[in-house]
Amino acid sequence: MADEKNLKLAKSVYNSLCEMLDEKNVRYDKHQDDLIISFITGGDDIPMQFLVKVDAERQLIRVLSPIPVTFGEEKRVEGAIATCHATYVLADGSFDYDFQTGKVLFRLTSSYMDSLISKDLFEYMIIIAIHTVDKYNDKFFMLAKGQMSIEEFCNQE
Numbered sequence: 001m002a003d004e005k006n007l008k009l010a011k012s013v014y015n016s017l018c019e020m021l022d023e024k025n026v027r028y029d030k031h032q033d034d035l036i037i038s039f040i041t042g043g044d045d046i047p048m049q050f051l052v053k054v055d056a057e058r059q060l061i062r063v064l065s066p067i068p069v070t071f072g073e074e075k076r077v078e079g080a081i082a083t084c085h086a087t088y089v090l091a092d093g094s095f096d097y098d099f100q101t102g103k104v105l106f107r108l109t110s111s112y113m114d115s116l117i118s119k120d121l122f123e124y125m126i127i128i129a130i131h132t133v134d135k136y137n138d139k140f141f142m143l144a145k146g147q148m149s150i151e152e153f154c155n156q157e
Contacts, residue, residue, distance in 0.1 A: 010035055010056030013112055017052060017061070020119035026126075043134035046141065050129060059113040061122070063129045064105060067095075069140045071102035078150045079104065082143055085154050086136055092128050095136070104140055106133050 014035045021028050021037065028039035035054040040047055051064045071079035076099055083097035083104055093108035108129050110121060139156065142148035 006059060007056045009059070009112070010054045013061065013117055014054045016117065016119060017054070017122050020122045021126075023119070024123070041130060043130070043137065045134075045138045048130065048133045048137065050126075050133075052126075059111055061110050061112060061117075061125065063093075063108040063125050065107075065129060065133045067104040067106065067133065067137050067140050069104055069137070069144045071104075071144045073102070075144055075146070076102055078143060078153075079140075081150055082140060082153050086139075090132065093132055102144075106136075108132075 014032070014037075017037060018028075018030065021039075026039060026041075028037050030037060035056065037052040038050065040049050042048075046068060048065055049068075051062075053062045053064065054060075055062060079102055080097055080099055083095040087094045093106060096105045096107055097103075098105075106129060108125055110117075110125060139148065139153055143150065143153050
C-alpha cells in the first residue's frame with residue numbers, strides 16, 4: 001500500500017496526464033479511485049484499447065493495450081516466437097504473451113521516482129504505444145488466423 005506522500009505524488013502525475021489528454025482533445029474515461037485512464041482509438045485497421053495506470057506504490061506510469069487476438073493451442077508456439085521477435089526490435093515497450101491463454105498485451109512503462117514528469121513524456125508514451133500497437137495488431141491477428149507464417153511475420157522488419 002502506498003503511503004500518503006506517494007499517493008499525493010501519484011495523484012499529481014495522474015492529473016497532469018489528464019491535462020495533457022485534455023489539451024490534445026483525446027476522449028477518455030477516468031477511473032480516479034484507481035488512478036487509471038482508459039480510451040479507445042482507431043488504427044489503420046483494428047480499433048485499439050488503452051489503459052494508462054499510475055502506480056503509486058511503485059511510482060510507475062504504465063500504458064497497457066490488450067491485443068484483440070487469441071492464439072489457439074496449435075498456434076501458441078508461433079505466438080510466443082512472434083511476441084519475442086516483435087519485442088526484440090522495439091526501442092520502447094514490450095509485448096507480453098501468456099502461453100496458457102494465447103493472449104498478447106503491449107506494455108510501456110516509465111518511472112517517475114525522484115523525477116519531474118512533463119506532459120511531453122505522457123505524450124511520447126501515448127504516441128509510441130499507439131504507433132506500436134497499430135503496427136503489430138494486424139500482424140498478430142493474421143498470424144493467429146493462419147493468414148501469415150511466422151517467417152513472414154519475422155521478415156517484415
